[in-house]
Amino acid sequence: MSIFITLYLxxxxxxxLYATATEDYLLPYxxxxxxxxxxxxxxxxxxxxxxxxxxxxxxxxxxxxxPEASSVFEASTQDPSVDQVPYMTAxxxxxxxxxxxxxxxxxxxxxxxxxxxxxSNLDISKSYFSLSANTYQLLKNFSASLTVSAIRPPxxxxxxxxxxxxxxxxxxxxxxxxxxxxxxxxxxxxxxSIPDSxxxxxxxxxxTYVGNDHFFYLGNTTALETVYRLNVGGQDISSKGDTGMYRxxxxxxxxxxxxxxxxxxxxxxxxxxxxxxxxAYSAPGTVYSTMRSxxxxxxxxxxxxxxxxxxxxxxxxxxxxxxxxxxxxxxxxVNQQVFLIFINNQTAEYxxxxxxxxxxxxxxxxxxxxxxxxxxxxxxQDLWLELHPNMERKPTYADAILNGLEIFKxxxxxxxxxxxxxxxxxxxxxxxQLPSLQDRRTGKRSSILxxxxxxxxSIGAVFAYG
Ligand SMILES: *[C@@H]1O[C@H](CO)[C@@H](O)[C@H](O)[C@H]1NC(C)=O
Ligand SMILES: *[C@@H]1O[C@H](CO)[C@@H](O)[C@H](O)[C@H]1NC(C)=O
Ligand SMILES: *[C@@H]1O[C@H](CO)[C@@H](O)[C@H](O)[C@H]1NC(C)=O
Ligand SMILES: *[C@@H]1O[C@H](CO)[C@@H](O)[C@H](O)[C@H]1NC(C)=O
Ligand SMILES: *[C@@H]1O[C@H](CO)[C@@H](O)[C@H](O)[C@H]1NC(C)=O
Ligand SMILES: *[C@@H]1O[C@H](CO)[C@@H](O)[C@H](O)[C@H]1NC(C)=O
Ligand SMILES: *[C@@H]1O[C@H](CO)[C@@H](O)[C@H](O)[C@H]1NC(C)=O
Numbered sequence: 001m002s003i004f005i006t007l008y009l010x011x012x013x014x015x016x017l018y019a020t021a022t023e024d025y026l027l028p029y030x031x032x033x034x035x036x037x038x039x040x041x042x043x044x045x046x047x048x049x050x051x052x053x054x055x056x057x058x059x060x061x062x063x064x065x066x067p068e069a070s071s072v073f074e075a076s077t078q079d080p081s082v083d084q085v086p087y088m089t090a091x092x093x094x095x096x097x098x099x100x101x102x103x104x105x106x107x108x109x110x111x112x113x114x115x116x117x118x119x120s121n122l123d124i125s126k127s128y129f130s131l132s133a134n135t136y137q138l139l140k141n142f143s144a145s146l147t148v149s150a151i152r153p154p155x156x157x158x159x160x161x162x163x164x165x166x167x168x169x170x171x172x173x174x175x176x177x178x179x180x181x182x183x184x185x186x187x188x189x190x191x192x193s194i195p196d197s198x199x200x201x202x203x204x205x206x207x208t209y210v211g212n213d214h215f216f217y218l219g220n221t222t223a224l225e226t227v228y229r230l231n232v233g234g235q236d237i238s239s240k241g242d243t244g245m246y247r248x249x250x251x252x253x254x255x256x257x258x259x260x261x262x263x264x265x266x267x268x269x270x271x272x273x274x275x276x277x278x279x280a281y282s283a284p285g286t287v288y289s290t291m292r293s294x295x296x297x298x299x300x301x302x303x304x305x306x307x308x309x310x311x312x313x314x315x316x317x318x319x320x321x322x323x324x325x326x327x328x329x330x331x332x333x334v335n336q337q338v339f340l341i342f343i344n345n346q347t348a349e350y351x352x353x354x355x356x357x358x359x360x361x362x363x364x365x366x367x368x369x370x371x372x373x374x375x376x377x378x379x380x381q382d383l384w385l386e387l388h389p390n391m392e393r394k395p396t397y398a399d400a401i402l403n404g405l406e407i408f409k410x411x412x413x414x415x416x417x418x419x420x421x422x423x424x425x426x427x428x429x430x431x432x433q434l435p436s437l438q439d440r441r442t443g444k445r446s447s448i449l450x451x452x453x454x455x456x457x458s459i460g461a462v463f464a465y466g
Contacts, residue, residue: 025279029244040072040089073119086188113188129184140418150422234290288325298398305386313419323404339400
């Protein structure tokens with residue numbers, strides 16, 4: 001009798017499970033693999049964001065290597081602007097060295113932390129190395145010191161972020177391969193799992209291949225490198241502010257060009273309504289609650305394109321993920337705002353209508369596009385993204401918006417993701433000769449080599465003069 005009463009008072013079990021399952025999309029992602037390795041360190045330490053990093057001195061991940069293959073060093077200069085963890089210690093590789101991570105199968109972020117400082121008597125500018133991850137080549141004859149010296153505004157350290165899918169019964173193997181008569185190094189390695197089918201979505205999700213008449217199938221045999229991740233119209237977001245994958249998001253202002261950079265409407269108290277199609281882990285609410293629009297003046301908007309320019313490595317395909325969320329209260333129905341999306345001067349979307357794509361005000365949505373950046377005369381080329389109103393169906397407003405943007409490089413058919421080192425810097429010209437925004441607009445850029453890199457989680461555009 002008492003058993004019967006207890007069961008009767010409990011809510012039906014199937015309802016309870018159902019409610020839990022359907023609300024998962026409101027929660028941040030909880031990684032199934034999370035490894036933080038502080039290379040060269042002998043004890044476990046916390047980074048300023050409060051995360052705990054394992055020292056790698058007796059690391060089970062490095063057990064397969066002979067002791068003479070590597071040594072550990074502390075940075076000789078300890079600049080207070082550089083985080084102690086993971087940057088103040090390094091593992092230096094004298095010969096091939098493999099870290100083996102026994103992770104679950106599925107896609108992973110692999111983040112590498114580099115502080116090209118001096119380590120004892122080692123000349124870091126002489127360090128050139130390659131890096132492979134399972135069957136992919138991530139870096140080739142890579143110089144961290146040339147990379148960091150090309151970053152503007154100047155920084156001392158940077159990170160590189162890749163996405164690798166680990167197959168069933170496979171481990172994740174990272175192999176550092178010093179160039180002939182050189183050495184390799186790394187300060188930190190971070191591995192974070194990613195939800196399945198989140199970035200690479202496979203055969204049942206054909207993507208628009210801009211400028212091609214066929215679709216592009218981005219399956220999980222392709223590895224990616226993050227080249228830009230922007231909170232468009234908003235502020236920088238640190239790894240702690242992300243929804244579970246420790247991604248960093250940056251302001252978009254330095255990539256804007258053209259006669260107007262639009263405006264960033266102030267939208268206090270906006271509530272983002274995540275859906276099963278666009279769950280909370282897609283991007284933080286701070287990405288979707290800020291935006292850049294063309295502006296309130298229709299005549300002005302009809303006369304310009306809202307334009308961003310991104311220097312990228314030539315000879316690769318790129319995935320662009322555009323994040324949208326219409327949060328201005330007067331925009332609530334279909335055909336109020338319709339716009340064109342151009343990628344590299346080609347039409348990627350003819351009639352983007354955010355409310356139609358998302359299903360309503362406050363509901364986020366993202367759209368993916370693939371574009372090829374062919375090899376050219378220079379190893380870096382500009383990738384253009386432009387928005388313009390489409391008034392064909394007589395929408396209420398002549399406007400266009402963007403809330404967030406991610407750009408990833410895709411490996412070539414032979415599994416390579418590595419680009420070239422930036423040119424060594426020579427003395428910059430006097431300040432009055434610096435190219436102005438006007439020069440950029442009018443295309444007087446031939447003498448300027450533009451270089452990009454991901455820095456300390458932040459992405460910088462750089463002008464080196466050669
Ligand atoms: C560091 O932390 C790892 C778990 O994250 C643990 O296995 C290891 O024993 C710790 N090492 C030290 C020296 O405390
Ligand atoms: C290091 O790895 C590279 C690439 O796999 C290989 O070509 C080279 O022979 C290796 N060097 C040694 C000493 O094993
Ligand atoms: C890779 O994608 C295929 C479908 O295209 C899927 O069956 C497989 O489980 C995926 N593998 C991993 C490790 O995610
Ligand atoms: C490595 O890169 C440097 C600078 O970019 C270059 O001078 C050198 O020739 C390259 N070495 C190889 C083996 O490609
Ligand atoms: C796009 O067009 C502009 C001129 O409108 C040109 O300067 C630029 O090089 C073009 N970009 C690409 C990638 O073709
Ligand atoms: C916007 O960009 C497209 C594609 O590059 C170009 O055809 C069009 O002329 C541009 N419109 C304006 C107003 O600049
Ligand atoms: C990436 O490399 C793998 C081989 O390692 C290949 O199967 C895949 O097709 C490549 N991806 C692209 C987009 O070429």
